[in-house]
Amino acid sequence: MRRVIVRRSSVHGKGVFAMHALAAGERVLEYKGEITSWRTAVRRHRREGVEGHTFLFGLSDGTVIDGSRGGNSARWLNHACAPNCETVEEEGRIFIHALRPVEPGEELFIEYLLATDDPLDEDIRAQYACRCATADCRQSMLAAAA
Template structure:
């Protein structure tokens, strides 16, 4: 049986939901996509992307996984300020692990902590506004709001 399914999310567009019970610490998904340079990814995003919406995941070696190219369902993980999953980098790959037990039908969340090149003015903050409604929500998916 599949671990997760993608469907409409009340938080933002599509989301990833547990299809069966998931144990705390369980590896659920690998974030897949084309591995490229930040320069290429940003250029592509400016040309083809949507403001406030990204499938880019930075790696410690300075490259990025572009989930919009050959990505899988992990690209639909939404942000929450109190996430139930975490990302772990292992040998140039990103894996999603649960932080606690998750029930079937529950949406999976990670904390984005996005870094942007431009100053975070009011317009930029609005593009990256958080919609998680968690207790203690930072109102932003940006790292500088953490």
């Protein structure tokens, strides 16, 4: 059963919205794409002039899933510092689970918490500024530096 639909978001670009009510803990979809290094992915997106940062999902081993290559609608998930979904890593794959009951039509959000061992320049940091504007907003989609 199709659970989500991609359409324009009031937060940023496109977003992913629930088509049906989702239960807390329900697996909603997988974050698909090519697994590559952070460095390769960033270089690729700069070369192509794509605002590609939102298509990258960091894995615990320091690689990233590049949703712009073979990705699915999960690449349109927007970040929020108080999200209604969480990401679960299982053997190098990422799944999106609902954190709480979600109403049909609600936009789904995850915390990106991107982590990388590579040094990030100011340009990249600026690209990852958070727009969620909630009271607990950390102003960045990046995980705290290791």
